[in-house]
Amino acid sequence: MIAEIKQTTESKMQKSVETLKANLGKVRTGRAHPGFLDQVQVDYYGSMVPLSQVANVTASDARTLAVQPWEKSMVAKIEKAIRDSDLGLNPATNGDLIRVPMPMLTEERRKDLVKVVRSEAEDARVAVRNVRRDGNDQLKRLLKDKEISEDDERRGQDEIQKLTDKYIAEVDKQLADKEKELMAV
Numbered sequence: 001m002i003a004e005i006k007q008t009t010e011s012k013m014q015k016s017v018e019t020l021k022a023n024l025g026k027v028r029t030g031r032a033h034p035g036f037l038d039q040v041q042v043d044y045y046g047s048m049v050p051l052s053q054v055a056n057v058t059a060s061d062a063r064t065l066a067v068q069p070w071e072k073s074m075v076a077k078i079e080k081a082i083r084d085s086d087l088g089l090n091p092a093t094n095g096d097l098i099r100v101p102m103p104m105l106t107e108e109r110r111k112d113l114v115k116v117v118r119s120e121a122e123d124a125r126v127a128v129r130n131v132r133r134d135g136n137d138q139l140k141r142l143l144k145d146k147e148i149s150e151d152d153e154r155r156g157q158d159e160i161q162k163l164t165d166k167y168i169a170e171v172d173k174q175l176a177d178k179e180k181e182l183m184a185v
Contacts, residue, residue, distance in 0.1 A: 005160075054074050063101060068096070079098055121171055
């Protein structure tokens with residue numbers, strides 16, 4: 001019983017950290033990265049699909065992304081989708097290749113991005129703590145139903161707290177790495 005609760009709690013905490021990693025990956029640093037355009041949605045014959053499903057996205061150099069649509073008819077739609085996204089990019093079409101230059105990050109913009117990253121990290125910490133609370137509530141319910149002893153409940157809570165500390169430390173490490181990456185010129 002307790003092992004099941006611990007395992008479920010750990011997998012949920014792991015998912016919270018993985019979500020943070022994905023969210024931090026969307027925050028742009030100074031370098032062009034193909035994953036940066038992952039959130040762009042393109043109108044493909046009436047349905048909205050991710051850009052990666054209608055085009056090949058590559059980093060042609062450190063400051064430019066190249067988007068190669070699989071169909072010539074999609075060039076204008078992809079360009080419009082990138083321009084309309086909230087990423088602040090201005091794509092330029094060259095035949096059937098779309099070049100997306102990445103603007104330089106100003107010091108002010110870097111500080112704004114650090115605030116965004118810190119907010120994401122705090123959301124992840126809250127998620128981990130909520131998972132801890134749920135796990136402890138399950139243990140208390142088992143104790144109330146007299147399915148486990150008070151010692152077992154206490155031991156279970158200690159193990160869940162150790163997991164919480166481990167995953168909070170992982171969140172802090174992710175945050176520190178991303179802040180360092182953002183502030184590097």
